[in-house]
Amino acid sequence: DSGVTQTPKHLITATGQRVTLRCSPRSGDLSVYWYQQSLDQGLQFLIHYYNGEERAKGNILERFSAQQFPDLHSELNLSSLELGDSALYFCASSVGTPMSGRASVYEQYFGPGTRLTVT
Amino acid sequence: KNEVEQSPQNLTAQEGEFITINCSYSVGISALHWLQQHPGGGIVSLFMLSSGKKKHGRLIATINIQEKHSSLHITASHPRDSAVYICAVLYNTDKLIFGTGTRLQVFP
Numbered sequence: 137d138s139g140v141t142q143t144p145k146h147l148i149t150a151t152g153q154r155v156t157l158r159c160s161p162r163s164g165d166l167s168v169y170w171y172q173q174s175l176d177q178g179l180q181f182l183i184h185y186y187n188g189e190e191r192a193k194g195n196i197l198e199r200f201s202a203q204q205f206p207d208l209h210s211e212l213n214l215s216s217l218e219l220g221d222s223a224l225y226f227c228a229s230s231v232g233t234p235m236s237g238r239a240s241v242y243e244q245y246f247g248p249g250t251r252l253t254v255t
Numbered sequence: 256k257n258e259v260e261q262s263p264q265n266l267t268a269q270e271g272e273f274i275t276i277n278c279s280y281s282v283g284i285s286a287l288h289w290l291q292q293h294p295g296g297g298i299v300s301l302f303m304l305s306s307g308k309k310k311h312g313r314l315i316a317t318i319n320i321q322e323k324h325s326s327l328h329i330t331a332s333h334p335r336d337s338a339v340y341i342c343a344v345l346y347n348t349d350k351l352i353f354g355t356g357t358r359l360q361v362f363p
Binding site: 138169171178179180181184192194224226242243244245246248249251 | 285286288290296297298299300303305341343345350351352353355356
């Protein structure tokens, strides 16, 4: 058990709908990262939040957005869903950002993932 | 060309064999993760290393920063080691770049 929790485990929804995925980081971790794993693209970085602020964006579609709340949990919002959005969505957490200087803060711990199926 | 290359893509072994999975990357990095993903989908971080060598049980990870190469070794492999092993590198930004994974099957 990594200490990172994600809800829900599974989500089935229709095209055009909007869903929210939730992630709670390990106690004490300030960074939350979101990743998408689809069959054809593998694992891809979506977005990183540190202590409530967006720090880096990857291949995140404009239909997707995220935020990190004062209690450090994070939500990933996916809207106008398409069949191609079906994937596993992982979040991970770490102590801090790489700019902290200590290598140990780089280590990311992954949640169990949310499997999204768009029909 | 992918920024992170793993080899082999698929690997089968008999129980007890010594296994090596390789990872090469093309730019300077802050650190490198080895991850394990079981058929159920969950991802477990096995190692994070930025230099040298780390060992945990039957698993050993090494990295050569100058050669931009890392290896994951499994000694005395067991069927429960069957999984996908993923190398991921952390650049000077805040994101992991993932290799395509190595699918390992260990037969009794």
